[in-house]
Amino acid sequence: MTTTAVENTDTLTGLAARAVGVAKAYGTGATAVVALDDISVDIRRGRFTAIMGPSGSGKSTLMHALAGLDTVDSGEVWIGETRLTTLSDKGLADLRRNRVGFVFQQFNLLPTLSAEENITLPLAIAKRTADQAWFDLVVDAVGLADRLTHRPSELSGGQQQRVACARALLPKPDVIFADEPTGNLDSRSGAEILRFLRRSVDEFNQTIVMVTHDATAAAYADRVVFLQDGKLVHDLVEPDADEVLDTMKTLSEGDS
Amino acid sequence: MLKAALKGLLARKLRLTLAGFAVVLGVMAVSAAMITTTTIGSGFDSIFASTGANTDVSVSGKSDVDSGMGGRAFAPPVPASVVADLEDVPGAKSVRGEVSVDGARPVGPDGKVISVQGPPRSGVAWHGETGLVRLWSGRGPTAPDEVAINGGLADRGQFTVGEKIDVLTLAPRQSFTIVGIYGYSNGRGSMGGDTQVAFTEPVAQKLMLGASDVYSSVTVTAERGVSRSALRDRVAAALGDGYTVRTGDELAASTAEDGKAFLDIVRMVLLGFSGLSLLVGIFLILNTFSILVAQRTGELALMAALGARRKQIVGSVLVEAAIVGAAASVVGIGLGLGVSVLLTMVMEANSGASLPVGLTVPVPELVLAFVLGVVVTLVAALVPAVRASRVPPVRAMRASAAEQRSLTRITWLGAVPAALGVAAVVVSLADIGSLRWVALAGGVVLGLFGLALLTPVLSRSLLPALGRVVGWSMPSKLGNRNAARNPRRTAITVSTLVITLGLVGGVSVIAESMRADLSASATRDLGADLVISGDGVAGRAGGQGGGPPTAADGRIMPTFDASVVDQARAVPGVSRAVAQYVDTVRFEWGASPAAAADLSQLSAVLNLSARTPAPGSVALDSATLSDHGLKVGDMVRLATQRAGWQEFRIAGGYEANYLLRGPVFNPSDVASLFVSAAPAIGYVQLADGADAATVTRAVSRLVADNPEVSVQDRTQLADDAAGQISIAETMLYVLLGLSVVIGILGIINTMALSIVERTRELGLLRAVGMRRSHMVRMVVTESVVMSLFGAVLGLAAGGAAGVAVVRVLGLSATEIPWVSLAVFLGLAVVAGLLAALAPSTRAARVNVLSAIAYE
Numbered sequence A: 001m002t003t004t005a006v007e008n009t010d011t012l013t014g015l016a017a018r019a020v021g022v023a024k025a026y027g028t029g030a031t032a033v034v035a036l037d038d039i040s041v042d043i044r045r046g047r048f049t050a051i052m053g054p055s056g057s058g059k060s061t062l063m064h065a066l067a068g069l070d071t072v073d074s075g076e077v078w079i080g081e082t083r084l085t086t087l088s089d090k091g092l093a094d095l096r097r098n099r100v101g102f103v104f105q106q107f108n109l110l111p112t113l114s115a116e117e118n119i120t121l122p123l124a125i126a127k128r129t130a131d132q133a134w135f136d137l138v139v140d141a142v143g144l145a146d147r148l149t150h151r152p153s154e155l156s157g158g159q160q161q162r163v164a165c166a167r168a169l170l171p172k173p174d175v176i177f178a179d180e181p182t183g184n185l186d187s188r189s190g191a192e193i194l195r196f197l198r199r200s201v202d203e204f205n206q207t208i209v210m211v212t213h214d215a216t217a218a219a220y221a222d223r224v225v226f227l228q229d230g231k232l233v234h235d236l237v238e239p240d241a242d243e244v245l246d247t248m249k250t251l252s253e254g255d256s
Numbered sequence B: 001m002l003k004a005a006l007k008g009l010l011a012r013k014l015r016l017t018l019a020g021f022a023v024v025l026g027v028m029a030v031s032a033a034m035i036t037t038t039t040i041g042s043g044f045d046s047i048f049a050s051t052g053a054n055t056d057v058s059v060s061g062k063s064d065v066d067s068g069m070g071g072r073a074f075a076p077p078v079p080a081s082v083v084a085d086l087e088d089v090p091g092a093k094s095v096r097g098e099v100s101v102d103g104a105r106p107v108g109p110d111g112k113v114i115s116v117q118g119p120p121r122s123g124v125a126w127h128g129e130t131g132l133v134r135l136w137s138g139r140g141p142t143a144p145d146e147v148a149i150n151g152g153l154a155d156r157g158q159f160t161v162g163e164k165i166d167v168l169t170l171a172p173r174q175s176f177t178i179v180g181i182y183g184y185s186n187g188r189g190s191m192g193g194d195t196q197v198a199f200t201e202p203v204a205q206k207l208m209l210g211a212s213d214v215y216s217s218v219t220v221t222a223e224r225g226v227s228r229s230a231l232r233d234r235v236a237a238a239l240g241d242g243y244t245v246r247t248g249d250e251l252a253a254s255t256a257e258d259g260k261a262f263l264d265i266v267r268m269v270l271l272g273f274s275g276l277s278l279l280v281g282i283f284l285i286l287n288t289f290s291i292l293v294a295q296r297t298g299e300l301a302l303m304a305a306l307g308a309r310r311k312q313i314v315g316s317v318l319v320e321a322a323i324v325g326a327a328a329s330v331v332g333i334g335l336g337l338g339v340s341v342l343l344t345m346v347m348e349a350n351s352g353a354s355l356p357v358g359l360t361v362p363v364p365e366l367v368l369a370f371v372l373g374v375v376v377t378l379v380a381a382l383v384p385a386v387r388a389s390r391v392p393p394v395r396a397m398r399a400s401a402a403e404q405r406s407l408t409r410i411t412w413l414g415a416v417p418a419a420l421g422v423a424a425v426v427v428s429l430a431d432i433g434s435l436r437w438v439a440l441a442g443g444v445v446l447g448l449f450g451l452a453l454l455t456p457v458l459s460r461s462l463l464p465a466l467g468r469v470v471g472w473s474m475p476s477k478l479g480n481r482n483a484a485r486n487p488r489r490t491a492i493t494v495s496t497l498v499i500t501l502g503l504v505g506g507v508s509v510i511a512e513s514m515r516a517d518l519s520a521s522a523t524r525d526l527g528a529d530l531v532i533s534g535d536g537v538a539g540r541a542g543g544q545g546g547g548p549p550t551a552a553d554g555r556i557m558p559t560f561d562a563s564v565v566d567q568a569r570a571v572p573g574v575s576r577a578v579a580q581y582v583d584t585v586r587f588e589w590g591a592s593p594a595a596a597a598d599l600s601q602l603s604a605v606l607n608l609s610a611r612t613p614a615p616g617s618v619a620l621d622s623a624t625l626s627d628h629g630l631k632v633g634d635m636v637r638l639a640t641q642r643a644g645w646q647e648f649r650i651a652g653g654y655e656a657n658y659l660l661r662g663p664v665f666n667p668s669d670v671a672s673l674f675v676s677a678a679p680a681i682g683y684v685q686l687a688d689g690a691d692a693a694t695v696t697r698a699v700s701r702l703v704a705d706n707p708e709v710s711v712q713d714r715t716q717l718a719d720d721a722a723g724q725i726s727i728a729e730t731m732l733y734v735l736l737g738l739s740v741v742i743g744i745l746g747i748i749n750t751m752a753l754s755i756v757e758r759t760r761e762l763g764l765l766r767a768v769g770m771r772r773s774h775m776v777r778m779v780v781t782e783s784v785v786m787s788l789f790g791a792v793l794g795l796a797a798g799g800a801a802g803v804a805v806v807r808v809l810g811l812s813a814t815e816i817p818w819v820s821l822a823v824f825l826g827l828a829v830v831a832g833l834l835a836a837l838a839p840s841t842r843a844a845r846v847n848v849l850s851a852i853a854y855e
Ligand SMILES: Nc1ncnc2c1ncn2[C@@H]1O[C@H](COP(=O)(O)OP(=O)(O)O)[C@@H](O)[C@H]1O
Pocket: A026, A027, A033, A034, A035, A053, A054, A055, A056, A057, A058, A059, A060, A061, A062
């Protein structure tokens, strides 16, 4: 059915990020793998968007493209009013530092820095300092006030992910990208992270894009887009976990 | 297991290459030392083998004054009567007196003395085309003002038959006509690079031996059927104890040995460098394998979990090490061959020795060098290998970040020897007699040992401070944290720099203090305004050069005509002029500088008070008197170069100073006791109000024809003396510069390995917005902070040891050369920058995606 998911209820200025006809393949010739196949997607400001799909469907590739971590073969990628596809390496680095936040599945933190230093790292690189009230608010929201001087090796996996979330949120980026942020956590710690992300969107008006293959996690989002074989195959708005699961099922049945 | 090890090796080519590089350098230096010295040595042997062919037995005077410093000692001449005595020895066919002595210094066309490094500049008596000698052109000398010269000298000075040549000998400069040029029966114009001037026999005796009717040696040929050794024993029996009697073969061997003496220095330098490289190689390999093993913790734990036994795991690491060691040694030997070719060429060009071409390759030594390279590598890999085998299987599940081991134990292990070492050094500063040096040496060794073990814990406290100096920005901060991350690794990485800069720091403090001390003593002890002497002679007359007083080349003492001093005395504006004769003597307890002078006059210019001893007696410095329980009026036995062992009455004492030490004879004894009857030093004092420049010019004119001698004022003399130290210091720095290169290699190695280890972190940093330039700055900071740390530690420890040495030496001043130390620190920063070049580029190129990718 439809391969585009442009919500026409909003103008372009309400978009935090967008991909237009993005395609990417790995390798050449017979062994080429098409990771992204002409994908267009809009990410609206202040919304929590989840990207779902089976393993190998291109979720991470899409996220990397949107975040300026990877190049694309064709199409355009925008963060706000900035077109990434023409930026230099230095421009991309500055963009990542100031306008994009990241939470990866694991290895999010520098072992030589304390939790506090990790949180303020992007600001420190940019030689900026955080507003103290905002810093306190963020730290309080992730519940790390008493762990700030600890090194990552002294923190649990869940705490480490919360530090990563705080780091992503602190510079108030245009978008936070999270690639399976709960993938390595037990369900309780995972739920804490997801509640925090949800709260960032609701209270701080933060835009978040989260890659996941977990229906429960996806249910925290305002909108879920589904990928399959590098194509955008479905778009759900404000779904609950059952709806997501059903869609997943339908898609994999349609696949077989 | 072997297959797994080989696969591992290929995967880590680059890193292992870096580690193997130090082994390559070490083996290269060892094999170059062996090949070069063997090649040149066998060249000399083959040249000199022919010299023994025409001599069955050689008789020469036995030197009683062996300075113990090597080189050719002056042998007392053999009286002509010995020739007659030997004619009666049964089996002797012919007996001939020879004159052949080092010390005929020809003046070249540029007006300077022709100097050769190593081989002698002989003056000989002409005996016609006998034995080895073959005339190439002209004829032999027949008149006192005629000479023949060898082809080597003719080449160097571009001399032809019919030209004039000036020669300096025991007598002042004299002019001769060249009537012939000769070579040797082996077709060469020079024996291993020597120069020869052949005079008529009486002239040779006068100029080279300082007397008539004497020879430097007597050659005996054997009758048919009499063996050389039998004849030697008979000759020895006939002459008694006072002579050295050798067969022609023994003579040839010892001449070749003399010719090869300089090879020992070459060998020592190369082997010293090699030792340093291999030592550092051990550290590098230890570090590399430690890091490689740490990276492979998971893999090794898996092997252990799958049932591999400890021995097998140790074995697999050691097999890797053996292969690296073998490869590095082979490359090192190959490079050593190349270096030898170059070195041999350079040395031949310098000495004009024209050795037989081709390399002599000493196979057993090279096998040894190979084994050495492999063993060093294996030893260095042993610790990480054993550690690898102890990895518990559960570790396989954990992240591979290098684990932090507690520093408590190593700190205690280091604190004890460090404290003992410091205590010993402090004790050595107190006046405890000859034990001071033992305490100092022991203290320094213990202190170094302690320092090595304390380096990790010191890195914890020092690195943050240094980091703050280097930079405040976030990338700098990260680099600084990385440097402090693994204290043990940092300690090993900087160890070469610590050792090198420790030596540099110590040497610079000692040298600076010695220079200050020398200048102070020279100015304090010298009352004269001008000094006439050969290059460096005055500076060594008091034995301060470490050995007996000789000219700068260590063999020939430049002298000048005694009349120069008398003429100087007559120059208007001169109030006093004194001549000092210089030589070396031997007491029963060892060698000592000796002088002869009108001591009452000399005292006035050297700020002493002493009276001139009567002929046949000596004045001795009070230190020698008290050290050996002597007093004025006693008899003392000593050997002079010309007269051998004799007893002298001690006529008086004086306080030794910088310019005068040891026995002082009456000037009238010089001709019979000293090698040279001409003065080596002249002191000139100006009258009040005399114009120094005018007088200096007038005195300089007096020695204008003597290219070896010059006139210096007091400051020049002090600088000259200090200059000797600077030369030695510079040579040492050049050698140490090489080890800094290896130190840089060590840092590159560690940095490169760390960067591979931290790929994920680097990717993360790029993801959160570090620019490439930030990455470079981070890595550069890490490298610079580490090298600064090593330099600060080394310079501080070395400087402190240097100060202790200066105090124990009892120098008058302790000078810390702050400027030089700052320069060395600056060089350490440069070294750090250089070391960061490749690793920082690599860090900047880290691909974000592959770095953050997880299975
Ligand atoms: N670096 C790469 N080289 C080659 N193929 C890749 C690379 N990265 C991803 N792919 C392929 O691209 C497709 C999409 O991968 P990815 O975006 O990681 O999927 P997901 O995150 O949905 O599991 C997969 O088929 C994967 O094998």
